[in-house]
Amino acid sequence: MPAELPFKRGAIELLILKTVSWRPMHGYAIAQWIQDTTDDALKVEEGSLYPALHRLENKGLIESKWGTSENNRQAKYYGLTSEGRRTLRAESESWMQYAAAITKVITASRQPA
């Protein structure tokens, strides 16, 4: 199960950054969007989502504002800062390199000498 892989913790922050890069969203929408996009393969746990959001905000990668949700309720919306956009670009890059490297190894067809 992918959610139990060791890079899970760092991964959620990268996922959040990517998610809010489309437009500002509240926490629930972020969780939903990740779940929908991965066809329910990644189920974001609230227990790690919210602390991650606050951590990212403290780092200045995202910023929050209170707004009115689609069902007319008060919700805290998170949007990407320019600093966050830069981080997202850099982190995506290194994630993909990492993933590619892992993929190469586990799909290798040549036997070790």
Place this chain on the structure above:
Amino acid sequence: MFPESLTRRYRRFWGPDPARDVNEELAFHIEMRVEELVRSGMTEAEAREATMQRFGNIAEVRDECEELSQERVRLRRKADRLDALRQDIRFALRTFAANPTFTLIAALTMAVGIGANTAVFSVAYGVLFRPLPYRDADALVRLWTRNASRGLDFFSVSPADFESWRAARGFAAMAAFERQHEATLVRQGGSSPESVEAATVMPEMFSLLGTSAYRGRTLLPDDARADAPKVAVVSHELWSARFGSSPALVGSQLTLDGIGVTVVGVMPPRFFVPGTPAQVWTPLSLIGASEDHSKRYLRVLARLAPGTTVDAALAQVNTVAAQLARDYPATNGPWTANAMAVTEMIVGRQFRRSVLVLTGVVAFVLLIACANAANLQLARAAARQREMALRAALGATRGRITRQLLTESLLLAAFGAVGGLLLAVGGLHLMRKLGETTIPRMDEVRLDAPALAFTALISIASGVLFGLLPAVRASRSDVAETLKAGGRATGSGAIGQGARSLLVIAEVSLSLILLVGAGLLIQSFLRLRSVDMGFDARGLTVVPVRLPEATYPDPERAARYFGEALERVRLIPGVTSAAAVSVAPFAGNNTGLTYTLPDRPLGAGERAPDADYRVITPGYLRTLGLRLVSGRDFTEQDRAGAPDVMLVSETMARRTWPGENPVGRQVRTGDTQGRVYTVVGVVSDARYQSLETPDVRPMVYFSYLARPEPAMAIVARGAGQAGWGPELRDAIASIDSRIPPPTVSMMADLLGEVMATRTFALMLFGVFASTALVLAAVGIYGVMAYLVKQSLPEIGIRIALGAPLGGLVASVVGGALRLAVAGVAIGLVGAWALTGVLSALLFEVAARDRATFVGVSVLLVVVAALASLAPARRATRADPLTVLRGNG
């Protein structure tokens, strides 16, 4: 980026509330999830349970988020504060750049005040307050004998008297030493001889002072025993300067005046025996010392018993002295005792007072500087009234405006402090250079941490002081009214005007006091310089030479040495005449004697009079430029074995044989048993010791060839200035390699040293007074310029109506003069009350010298008029149209 709801914004007004925000955020999430689950067919209760289960430990999540939020709030607050500060500083710097003249004057004003303060505080600290290198230095006293009838207040003590004094109560210890002498030092292995100041000291002195050795040991009582090995202790300064701080010095052998001694210890840095500059100490024993109470040659230090005052202890010694006077009326009759605390002795009563006066003077200058800075800020605050009003109208709080102004003032004070520090370093360097030879402990003066702290304190305090006034005023101003008035003067300006005028009056009066002080000192200085010394100091060189007894045991050989030296000196090109004298003017301690007249016996109870004496070689009178009034000079024939003859000074002649010719009269030295000398000539008076005493002391001269001395000073007169100093030194050094090369001094330099304390005080006072004058002028200029600017509309109208320009100038200058006169009046009263403290530094000038008071007052009024001329001229150039339109 997002629309922010009104309620939340309203709540935000009271500051962020992280706990509530986190709760609401999580509650929203839960509601959404529950709704979704209900939509997918669960009952409300099921949905809620499933949600909570999925959430896990919600309390933990909430706490973590809350903590993170709190941290964020803290970070943001800090960033906001830093941001505001940066903004304030940026704004202040922009304001400064827009008003470079104001900034420069204000910062310079502060720099002068702070710089002067730091420098003088450093001197005051280094000289007055820095602890002496002794245990409980306040309990140390120096004791002297005193003979009021002969005007001797601080005279040495005889060993016989000293032994009796030691029994006096009130002392924990008492020890004696002998006056230092220039000793010839030869190192182990035989090096070329060097001169050092050496003194014999009772070993008890070291435990009395309570200072332990830095290396090795101090002298111990056993070292003074006749059969003990010869030992010496040296100063840290001698050790480091001459022996390169070599650890091998302790235990090594030196030859001191031809006698081998073992160095047993080095004293710590800065240690000295109070009352002698000696750098080498050898043990002094009083065993076998003369029992004659009149042989007064010991110097005495004592440590007071705990709880005893100097006066009480002195009373105890005086009781002993009174008993001695009864027991030995011939030798101790008129003699009492005298005492002074060592701390006071080292710093000197007069110098302590000078430094305190100086500190007061500096405080004055700082006050003026602060007044000026406050004045400038006030004027500027008035000019910026519109800006402040605008900012207030745009929502700047009073606190925000105050903070902005405070930032500006503190920044300005910081500039001032940095400038002041530079000034202090430079000033201190200058003071050290000027005072190093004459001001006690000057070489120890450093720009040190306490002085720096002092500077910082003053700069910050004055920054707050003169920054707050305008801030208070600015925040008090009426926004609407100021804006309506379009930035021109408003009625409320009157308050600031009054304050500014008061500040200027205060500046003028403080400057007047300083200028009066400077004026008095300058007059004293000039009068002192014109004192007739009786000889011509120009082109006169002095070379003291001491022949150690071990090397020159008999007078004949010493006489040959000096004869040879004089011959060689006279051969130096440029030297016109040379001679030798036992103690040259202003180049050593006085020598005196008592005398009687064989043809005029003393009456009952009458005491023998005293005179100063010098031993001279033929040609001395010509070399110094003294006149032979009558009779003859000494010749080579006035030697031992020939009839005993002497020369007397005019004052001596007048005092002893008024209206008669002294030539041929006889004088007996001492009371009854002394030699009888016949006066063969009368010589014009010369000053040998002090420029300041009104009367010249009576003087008698003996012939060197008849009455030799081991230490003589060679005096040489030449056409050139200092050109042949080195040749003189080499010529004398070449006679005997066992004698260290002598020190050559110009008489002009020796006189300069006599005047140095005075020159020092005068220079500092002069600098401060002129600084004060400039500051006061700047203050007057600032106020008048501001006044003119404020009343330009009125002036414009008057010019438009045809008012004569002369009248305008007169009214502006007149306004300045009113302030100046008020300041002068107050200052005169202050000066009248305060100049008394200067009297110790004055010479032939009254502390309330009328001419000085009047002259300085006139000077200040003239300066005030001049300072107001520029603003006055600007008023006359006012274009009525421009100023009436309100853009003036």
